[in-house]
Amino acid sequence: MSASVCVLGSSSKGNATAISFDDSGRFVLVDAGLTPRRVRAALVAAGATARFHTLRAIFLTHLDRDHWSPAWAKQLQRAPVPVIVRRAHAELALAMGVPAACVRPLDGSFRLGETAEVQPIAVPHDEIGSTAFRFECEHARIGHATDLGRVTDELLGAFENLDMLSIESNYDEQMQRASLRPFFLKQRIMGGRGHLSNDQAVDAARKLTASGRVQHLVLLHLSQQCNCPKLARDLFCQQVPAMAASLVISRPNEPTPLLRVRRVVLV
């Protein structure tokens, strides 16, 4: 038995990651920024429908349009599943069309059925922040962090001893500065409450993979305007060489391979 993860798509055009904690075919989504139709198509494209056939819950990092597609509202009315958000995001979730019967506000750690312990970690992003999640099941410990302006000590503490890490690596600082984006937007992104640069992500990845347990390091939410997959790959391979063979770069419109994760016990 193993846990498995498939990033179905990740960019400012839409984010969704499927995680299963066992071999039952039941899975959760982290973010629903792709429409239900695109989620299904991505699972088919990844050849992952056997591992991911029954949706049991949706975790939302926050409510920006690229993380919550309103097309889910209809789908959830037909087939409700819990939509889990931090309490600070609950009101906005309702305003953005998440059906009231589905919203589950979360204050602290939480047990998802028999299979997983979930720890939400508030991270700085725009006004009301985003949420990183640590999932721990019998088979693996998985960390997922996207849309954060900086890596906090709380996040580093919660993400110790992971078996898999997915982290945003949004922009190359030089490309961001040289871009034609307006000044206020650059400020928003780079000012500590926006997104993580490649260098910030490298720094976090170096610390969080030092345990030697991490089997997959996935880079999320690369900017199409101010980043380049090859540039990010070269930087990570150079700066975090131990993870070079396990580095996966998510794409906007293409799922990653199905990534299996096992709990590593070091002796």
Ligand SMILES: [Zn+2]
């Ligand atoms: Zn985003």
